[in-house]
Each structure stands twice: as C-alpha cells, then as structure tokens.
Amino acid sequence: MSVNLKINGIDVVAEEGATVLEAAKSVGIKIPTLCFMENCNKVAACRMCVVEVKGMKNYMPSCVTKVREGMEVITESEDLLETRRRNMDLIFKHHNTKCEYCSRYADCELHEVLRYLGMSEHPYEKGIKAEPDISTKAIVRDNTKCITCRRCVSTCSKIQGMNVLKAFNSAGKTYIGTEGSMLESGCTLCGACLMACPTGALSEFTTSPDVSFILRNKKGKRVVAVVAEEAAKRVGELFYEKDPAASEKKLITALKLIGFDAVYKKETYSKAHYCPSVRNMAKQKFPELVDKLFDQETMRPYEAIRRAEENSYVVAITPCIAEKGEENIADYILTTRGVAALFRHQCVSRFTANELWKDMEPGSYDCLENIAINLKENNRNSVYGLKNVEQALNEVREGLLDLDSIELYACPKGCMYGSGQPRR
C-alpha cells in the first residue's frame, strides 16, 4: 500500500507505515536529527526533526510520525528553524563547550546540526560540573557533554541486550549513567554506546599521549607495535586512503616513521574464541561456559611477541575498545582512532599527516621466527552483537549448538566495524 502526501508542496508517494522523515529523505529533503537512530532509538527526545503538519496544533517529530494519505507537511519555515535553534540553545546551555579539547571535535554530530541550523553563537553562560567516569580505563563517560538523546541507552538495551546504561533522575537533573561506576556496573566494554553517541559524552580512554611520550623518551628500550589486521585496513580512512591493502602497508611505514622499532602483525588462532567483551559478558551470564570458551590460548596473539620482546614497550593497535580493559595484553593499547591521533601528535611539527600519508611508501611487517600467523580457519559461523551472542550461548547451554561451530563477536558488525574503528 502506498500513501500520497505533500512535503513542502512536492508530491511524495511513500510506503504505508513509513515515517515523515523517511518520506522526506526519499525525495532528497533533509531534516536534521540528533537522537534518531534507525531501528534502534526512536524516542523523539531532541525535537530537532520537528515539522509542521497541516491541521495539527503543535509541531510533530518527523522521526516517529507516520505518513497519512493527504497529509501536508512543511519541513522548513522561519518558525520551525527558530524552534530548532531554541532547542539547540537549550542543549548547549547544558553541554560542556570546551569543544576544542574534545575527542569528537572534528566529527561531532551536535556541531553538524548546529552548522545546519546556521547558528553563530549561543546566548548562554557555561558552567556544568561533573567528573568523567574513567573507572574502566577503556570507556570514558563524561556527562558534561551528554545531551540525553538516549542513543546509547537504546543501543545498550535493544542491540546489545545488556541494559547497563540507563536514565536516572528526572526533569532537568536527568542524566544517563550506570549503577555504580561503569566498572562496577556489569559493562562488558563492547563500546557500542560510544559508536552511537553523537557527542563526546562517551569516548575511549585515550592512551595516545602516553605512547607519544615513550616514543620520545625510549630510555634505551625498543618500542614495537602489534597491529591487528582490521585496524590496519581501516586506519587509512582517517587519512583519505580508501584502499584497505594500501592502508595496511602504509601504516607500517608510518609507524616506523614516527619511531617504532618494529611492527608485527597480530596472530590469530583458530581454536580459541577471543572477543574480550564476550568473555566479560560470559563471566556474568554463563560462568560455566567461560573456561570452555576461553582457554589458556586466548591471550596468545600478544604473548609470543611479548616473550620475544621482553625488554621492549609493546603497543597493540586494535579495532577493539574491550581490549583496553584487559590486563597483560600489551603495555599500551591504541585503537584505530587512537593511532591516527598519535600520528597527528607526532607529525605535527613537520607536515600535516594527510599529506604525509598521501606520499607514503608501502612497508612490510617484521617477522618473528617460529610464530604461526593467521591460522584462523573460516569454516565457523560468526555471531555478531552481544544480544545474538547471548542467544547463541543459551542454545549452547541447552545443548542445541556446538561451541566449536561458532565464532562470537560482541560488536554488532564484527571487528572490522569494531568500536575502536573510524566512525563513518
């Protein structure tokens, strides 16, 4: 069934049950959104996407308003723009605007909408106090930057099935948080929330300044990198290098250029499940399966290199946030975004990283003897996302599924789109 409506005077044919936002998008009309996430967060909290519907007294949020036959919608008017601007003002009144120090400075979605609304300044004083929660040393939750859009809450509950992040308190004091600190809350550190966050309220615990420091102060030690394939293939995106193979090779050169003494590839083994976030979840919900899931081999991707490089600083480069919460993996753990940040720190005095990246020669990995690399066999079914993992493990518990036939990943799209990877 299709429905005929008018958006800004244009005739639009939409599927029955579609939202006004979808109908507008189908004809190329952009409506700004903040809290909206497809198939996940539809709370209509931010009121950025409000539109005028003929016959309705108040403005309607287009992300949840369904199309109706004969509906007439206006998406742009001075008053609508002013309504959105007012709401943006209110968001900014309660938002930490030390933006230049924020990890999301370059890709903040709040800024994107702000520019769309054509706002040049906001009329409010700043002054919000809250200590960021850094208890996990992997995910940082800074409520001074939170706009309570609920994207993380929906992701945590609906997609990952964990229900760790919740809304607390009410009215102007409403905040998003966890019961106790994040470390005590049962968070598995999957990092899906951090990928959902439109601002810098949820971000990774950054170690790039520390790595930058040891690269400048080696104290006679070697600094070596262990690079995960998924990170290497996508890091180039942050420097306009779209080809994954070229990205991987250039990363090696780039790391050596900024002072790494050796660059190894991270080995993967076929027998063990690895995802640390899945293990964190299993410890809580499937304690009897933990030993079976994660044998002593689990940490081996880093162990061999650490043994060979005993007196070196080992820096792991990974697409994973959860690895940051693991002990004894490496001396420092950098995500893909973190390594890009490191790259910018180190290159800043000589040339811009983008230009350097463009002209870079491809390099190749260093090899350790007697180490088998990439033993992973690809005949297992991958299960992505904690909610699906939980379902699969329930089946394992009931004896319906063989643990050796599946490969478990906490991230909804697997490691290639892990929570440490470039955002878009």
Added chain:
Amino acid sequence: MWPNNTYNENEYCKLQLKGRILSQKNVWDAVKKAIEGNEESIALLKESGLIGRGGAGFPLGLKWESVRNEDSDEKIVVCNASEGEPGTAANAILFQENPEAVLAGIAICCHLVRANKAYIYLRKKYMVFAEKLRKILLEKKEYFDGIEVVVFEEPGGYVCGEETALLETLEGSRGEPRLKPPYPTVSGAFGKPTVINNVESFANVPFIINNGVDEFKSIGTENAPGTKLYTISGPVVNPGVYELEIGLTLGELLKKAGGLKTGTLKGMQLGGASGIFVKEDSLDKIFAPKAEGVNFGVGDIRFITDQESIPQIAYELVGFFADESCGVCIPCKYGLLDVKDKLESLIDKDKQPEEYSSILNSCKYINQSARCAMGQAASGCLTSALSVFPDEFKNLIEGRNLF
C-alpha cells in the same frame, strides 16, 4: 503559592459539600445490574454522555466500548489516582468518603470490557487508603470473580499521572510518556488493551447504572452532564472539595466557597496548576468543559487576590513543572528550567531582568515542540499568566535600575 498537595495537610484537602456521587448508596447492586445488562449497560453509559473526569474529557462509554471490541485474551483496567497536581484533592476525598463507589465502578468496568486484571494506581501520599481499599476488595470479592485487583504504588512523580507514563511504570520502567499511537485502548499495559480512567469517572458509573440516564442528565450542561468534585483554593473562606452540578458560573462557585477572606479579586487559575489564568471580569462565565473562555481541566479553581503577585505565582508553578518533567525531551527538560531562570531574574532584584518578550517566546517554543501534554500544559499556563497579566511582569522590569 499552591500548597504542597499532601493528603490531609492542605487546607483544600477537606470535604465541604457532598453531592449525589459522594453520597450514593447501593453501589454493589449496580455491579449486579451491569453484569445482567451487559451490552446494554455500555449503551447506557454511552447515552449518558459521561465524560472522563481526569482532565482530557474523553467520553467514557466510547473508551470502554472500543476496549470491549478489542480481540484479546487479556485486558486491563487502570484506575488512575495519581492526583499529583497542586490544588487538587477530589480523588482523595472520594477515597475518604465513598471508596465503595469507586471500586464498584472498577468492577463494572472489568465485567463490561471483559478485563481480568485491574490496577488501582495510587500516588505515594494516597497509600494511606490502600488498606481500606484492600479490605473492601476482600469483603466484596464475589463482585470481582475472575478479576485480579492490584493496589499499585506510584513510583515516581507528577508525570506518572500521564496515562502512557503510568503504563510504563506499571511495567516497571521509568515513568516516561510513550509516543502515540498506539493508544492504550489498543495496546496499553504489557501490550494489552487497557482502560485508564480517573477515580471520579469510575465513581460516576454506579450512579448511572442505578438511576438511569435521565436522572444523570437532569443536571449539568449539554456537553458535560452530571456533577463534578471541584477543588476550590486560594484565600476563600471555605477552601476545599465541593461536589456541585457542572454549569455554575465562576461567581457562583466563589459564593459557594464563602467568598474571599481578604483582599479584592484579581483573577483566577482554572483547571488546576497547569490551567489557564483569567481576569476577575470572567466571574460571570460558566465553568464547564468546552465552555467559552475557560479551561475546565480537572475542575479546580484557584482564586487570586491583589495581595498575591502573578510573577511570583508563575515562578512557583514553573519550579514545580521543571522539577516534575520526566526528562526526555529537550524543550520541557531544559526549556522550563530556562523559563524559571528568566522569571527568577525578574523577582530577584540583584539580577539583570530578562525581557518580557523573551520569556513569552521561550514559553511559546516549549509549547510548540514539547513531546507530551505535560510540557505543553506547563508552558501553556505560563503563557497565559504572561499574556493575561502583562503589566505585572513589565512593572517588575521597568521599576528596576538596569545596569
């Protein structure tokens, strides 16, 4: 200001006048009659023109009929006694004076819509009635055959009185209003078709079943027959709850409350704390649902004399609503705080006063884009205070040394 609505602590939490609903008897006979009448009983309720007493004024018969027609194994009835609005005490008085009428109304509803579960949703302060209600339920359990009745304590605040926020809390979630559609009559608590009505609406049902449509319609207005429990507050001689026929003028209601104690009348706020303000020249207007120039709401009137300051009242109101917002949408959560700050700048002589038009605009934008009726009503009552008494606000600004 509106005194805190603590049961039995406020001067208006007092019964002043009993009418036919508060004093009705033989309510359990009505349950028997309704079960016998079955389909006809619903037709009777529709014909009676009884509208919900919770403020929205939706016809009760229509609501019950649509839930009855829903095809579902389980249906739920909720009696909403989350009477959180300052200046309102009708539900408390009903539970105090005639709880049996309310329970009989609930029993009738369960039988007519074929519900197997009922909740009596009490705000925390009203938990004092829980024991009494449970005792009656036990004594009259033959009327609740196959129906489980739960006395439920409201976990949150004012916003839980909004019907969909209420449903969320019944399910154990945070009290945040849902997006409509679907409406509760189709998918309410736990996804089941649900009737939600105010305490007073339920109390009217046994009367109609026992006495018939003609008797019920003999008083009241065409749009809203019957009586209403008015809560009258402010500096009147006898503040409290009055059960009177719908259709009296504001002046007559003031007279019933014994007139003013002190001062001269400046204006009124109609329909509860989220209702609109009117000037004293509205005394001859009829106070009824859908009547011109008034907002009936939950049927409350607060009389305001020249000894009170409207900006101060507005400031206290916005403080209440800003505290009670559920915290989902930006305009209500932050916008009301923003208006509160702006009003404070008028009242606090040490602050740079905000311009009148800026405050009015803030209210307008909240009203336009708030997510549920609470944000809209809160900004609506402020808009009305600002536009009915503009001089009071402007005088505060003009009399000041601007820096």
